[in-house]
Amino acid sequence: MGFGARWGPRGxxxxxxxxxxxxxxxxxxxxxxxxxxxxxxxxxxxxxMLHVFMGAAxxxxxxxxxxxxxxxxxxxxxxxxxxxxxxxxxxxxVAAMPAITSIIFGSLSLPLFGSAVRFAPTLGGMLLAGALxxxxxxxxxxxxxxxxxxxxxxxxxxxVPFVARAANPNAPLASALWCGVLLLIVSVxxxxxxxxxxxxxxxxxxEEAERRRHEAEEAVAAKSAFVAMISHELRTPISAIxxxxxxxxxxxxxxxSKIHAQLIGDxxxxxxxxxxxxxxxxxxxxGRMAVEQAPFDLRQAMADTLRLWxxxxxxxxxxxxxxxxxxxxxxxxxxxxxxxQVLNNLLSNAIKFTExxxxxVRLSTREAGDHLVFEAIVADTGRxxxxxxxxxxxxxxxxxxxxVAREHGGSGLGLVISRELARLMGGDxxxxxxxxxGARFRLEVRVEAAEAPDARAGGAVIEGAxxxxxxxxxxxxxxxxxxxxxxxxxxxxxxxxxxALELLHSEVFDVMLMDVYMPGMDGRDAxxxxxxxxxxxxxxxxxxxxxxxxxxxxxxxxxxxxxxxVAKPIDPSQLHAALSEVLPxxxxxxxx
Numbered sequence: 001m002g003f004g005a006r007w008g009p010r011g012x013x014x015x016x017x018x019x020x021x022x023x024x025x026x027x028x029x030x031x032x033x034x035x036x037x038x039x040x041x042x043x044x045x046x047x048x049m050l051h052v053f054m055g056a057a058x059x060x061x062x063x064x065x066x067x068x069x070x071x072x073x074x075x076x077x078x079x080x081x082x083x084x085x086x087x088x089x090x091x092x093x094v095a096a097m098p099a100i101t102s103i104i105f106g107s108l109s110l111p112l113f114g115s116a117v118r119f120a121p122t123l124g125g126m127l128l129a130g131a132l133x134x135x136x137x138x139x140x141x142x143x144x145x146x147x148x149x150x151x152x153x154x155x156x157x158x159x160v161p162f163v164a165r166a167a168n169p170n171a172p173l174a175s176a177l178w179c180g181v182l183l184l185i186v187s188v189x190x191x192x193x194x195x196x197x198x199x200x201x202x203x204x205x206x207e208e209a210e211r212r213r214h215e216a217e218e219a220v221a222a223k224s225a226f227v228a229m230i231s232h233e234l235r236t237p238i239s240a241i242x243x244x245x246x247x248x249x250x251x252x253x254x255x256x257s258k259i260h261a262q263l264i265g266d267x268x269x270x271x272x273x274x275x276x277x278x279x280x281x282x283x284x285x286x287g288r289m290a291v292e293q294a295p296f297d298l299r300q301a302m303a304d305t306l307r308l309w310x311x312x313x314x315x316x317x318x319x320x321x322x323x324x325x326x327x328x329x330x331x332x333x334x335x336x337x338x339x340x341q342v343l344n345n346l347l348s349n350a351i352k353f354t355e356x357x358x359x360x361v362r363l364s365t366r367e368a369g370d371h372l373v374f375e376a377i378v379a380d381t382g383r384x385x386x387x388x389x390x391x392x393x394x395x396x397x398x399x400x401x402x403x404v405a406r407e408h409g410g411s412g413l414g415l416v417i418s419r420e421l422a423r424l425m426g427g428d429x430x431x432x433x434x435x436x437x438g439a440r441f442r443l444e445v446r447v448e449a450a451e452a453p454d455a456r457a458g459g460a461v462i463e464g465a466x467x468x469x470x471x472x473x474x475x476x477x478x479x480x481x482x483x484x485x486x487x488x489x490x491x492x493x494x495x496x497x498x499x500a501l502e503l504l505h506s507e508v509f510d511v512m513l514m515d516v517y518m519p520g521m522d523g524r525d526a527x528x529x530x531x532x533x534x535x536x537x538x539x540x541x542x543x544x545x546x547x548x549x550x551x552x553x554x555x556x557x558x559x560x561x562x563x564x565x566v567a568k569p570i571d572p573s574q575l576h577a578a579l580s581e582v583l584p585x586x587x588x589x590x591x592x
Contacts, residue, residue, distance in 0.1 A: 029077045029094055035138050036074055040067050043105070046127070054117055059108070066104045073097040098139065098149035105131055106156045113163045124160070128153050129184060136192045146192060157181045223282065234275055235547040239569035241268035243479040246572070247486065272569050277413040284420045291424045295450040296336035298374070299328050302363060305340050309347045318351060319358035328363055332372060334447040338421050342429065343376060345414040346441050350380040354438070357381030365447070372447050373427065379440040385433040393431060394419055418443075462579045463488035466508065470500040470523065471515040471545070476568070480513060480545070483572050487579070497521030504530060504537040511582055512537075513566075516546035516557060524560035531561040541582035545570070 047063035050056045076094050080086050112124030132153050139145040161178050245265035249258055280289065302325055313320040350359045362377040385393065394416050419429040426446030433439035467484060469491045471477045477493045484491045492507070494500040498521055500512070514523040521529075527542050544557040544565040554565050564578045 026081075029080065031138050032098065033074060033077050035134075036070055039101075039105075039134070040070055043067065046108070050123075054115075054120065062104070062108055066101065069097070069101045069104050073101060095145070095148065098135075098145055099152060102131065102135065102149045102152040106153045109156050110159065110163055113160050114166070125180075128157055128160075129188075132184075132188045133191075136188065136195055143196070150188070150192075154185055157185060234271075235568035237475065238268055238272050238275065239479040240475045241265075242272065242569055243482040247482045250486070268569075277417060280417045280421075281413050284417065289420070289424060291335040291338050291421070293333050293335070293448070295331055295333050295453055297330055297452075298332045298365075298447070299325060299330050301336050301340060302328065302343075305343050305347070306361065308344070309351060312351050313359060316351065316354070317356065318354055320351075321358055321360040322363070323360065324363040328365060328374075329372070329449065331450045331452045332365075332374070332447040333450040334374075334445065335425060338425060339374075339445055342418040342421055342443060342445075343378075345418045346376075346378040346443065349414065350378050350382070350439070350441075354380040354382040357438075368446075371426075372449060374445045374447050376443045377440060378443070379438060381438045384435045384437045385431075385439055386435050390431065390433060462576070462583055465489050465510045465579065465583055467491040467579075468494060468500060468503060468509045468512040470494045470497065470512065470518075470526070472496060472518040473515075476515065476545075480570055480575075483570055483575055486572065487576060497523065497526030500526055501529060501533075505533075505535050508536045509540055511541045511543065511579060513543050513545050514562065516544050516553065524557060524562070527557075527561045543578050543582065 043063045043066050047059040050059045073094075076090065076097060080090055080094055083090070106128060109124040109128050112120045112127065115121070132150060135146060135149040135153065139149050158181065160181060242265060245261050245268060249261035249265065252258055252261060302322075306320065306322055310320055347359065347361070358381055360377075360379045362375075362379070364375050365372050366375070367373075415429075422429040422443055422445060427444035429444075430442050431439060432442075467489050469477055469480050469484070471480065471493075472495055474495070477495070481491055481493065491513075492503060492509070494503055497518060500514070503509075504512075514527060516523040523544060523546075530542070531538060541563040542561065544554070544562045545568060546553060546557075546565070547568040557565055563582050566574050566578050
């Protein structure tokens with residue numbers, strides 16, 4: 001096998017492919033190069049030992065010769081790795097060096113076996129045995145290299161009985177050396193064969209593991225693409241359902257029609273919750289879920305969350321108790337949205353599975369080094385959980401009992417996602433429960449102390465703002481239009497990035513809602529062109545609107561020049577907050 005097909009000019013090691021693509025000759029050469037300093041060091045130690053204890057100063061000549069041969073081999077290997085197409089002579093020279101160095105190294109055994117000094121023959125035997133083991137280990141990747149390096153040592157072993165008999169003609173054990181030599185040779189051969197099989201099996205296992213890793217990565221990529229596609233396709237009709245139901249509920253005069261509109265809205269909200277759970281689980285499995293660190297009012301966030309669940313608790317005749325809220329710090333830095341998501345899930349479950357009694361929420365914070373730990377305990381007086389149910393509580397899609405999904409709905413993902421989110425936020429979610437004693441969930445989240453952000457002078461007025469909505473799907477454009485109309489805004493609609501740029505060059509707008517993924521020119525490309533060109537709207541705020549709500553997507557939108565983002569299906573409160581955030585800045589720019 002030639003070297004040129006595998007190796008290019010020497011850079012960081014001279015390798016243009018990884019170890020799986022290297023030839024056996026090259027792997028053997030690299031292994032010998034990496035082991036060179038150990039062989040030279042062993043040679044110097046042997047020469048020093050024989051000089052000190054036997055007075056054999058001539059061993060330094062042997063050590064120098066061996067070191068020179070090793071240096072020559074190193075130079076040949078380096079030259080080999082530098083050349084993309086090494087010649088035959090160079091390849092043969094590199095292949096011959098293991099035999100040459102073995103001849104030099106093993107030659108020391110002959111005078112040791114012929115020496116009358118006590119234990120010198122023993123040292124000779126140890127020298128050859130150690131050399132053979134080194135040959136097997138270092139050259140195991142190529143059988144021809146092993147044979148080349150081991151052959152001189154085997155020849156020396158076969159000569160040893162003759163040297164021993166000549167040096168000790170009257171020693172009866174001299175002939176017995178034949179048996180020892182043959183036994184050593186056979187043992188080394190068996191060890192070499194066993195090591196070769198083990199290395200072959202290891203290489204096959206690594207190749208199989210690498211193949212499975214690639215298959216797993218391809219499966220994850222396919223899953224992510226599928227989830228993104230499903231997310232986009234499902235969020236479009238859900239957005240229309242929610243926006244249409246909200247508009248219908250506000251417009252119809254009779255109570256019966258309002259009930260029907262509320263039913264449609266509730267069904268759409270359930271679909272949105274289920275879709276969000278599936279997407280969150282998918283992102284958590286792929287390791288793509290991220291949490292943010294932004295200042296927020298902890299007391300207000302807890303008050304808003306608990307206020308949301310009081311009507312549900314009152315409807316079931318349950319008491320919703322809150323303890324410790326007054327002692328919470330006001331401003332902390334963390335992920336307010338994900339924290340509320342976990343608490344919403346815990347409160348939903350507590351109210352859902354408690355028939356009578358109360359749901360108690362205990363809130364507190366404590367210092368832990370340079371940060372704070374926020375703790376929320378949600379305890380109920382429900383039926384409780386058995387040990388077997390506790391073990392399955394955080395299993396995806398597991399509803400613990402067959403009647404749970406039928407009576408209460410849900411996907412069985414809420415607690416799984418909640419625990420993973422808690423861990424992403426530097427804490428954990430644990431539970432203790434006994435049958436008939438209710439359940440007690442303990443949430444811990446790491447937060448940082450923060451200062452209150454500068455208050456804006458006056459609230460942002462968004463009514464009457466000039467808004468351009470860009471989306472390739474007519475359903476999405478209509479859904480966003482319905483939400484904006486409820487804010488007192490009559491938007492201008494564009495079906496593509498190209499059409500949006502035409503409008504931006506001819507009309508003046510206060511803000512633009514831009515779909516990120518569109519055929520042809522997508523939202524990010526359109527924003528880049530807007531920022532690069534001169535025109536009346538060059539610096540207007542751009543709010544990204546997309547169904548793929550991941551941190552990576554937001555970073556890409558920000559890099560393209562977008563100022564804020566909202567996720568599909570459109571949540572009116574989130575859209576209102578985004579508009580309120582960017583419109584004052586737009587007004588300041590217009591005034592300037």
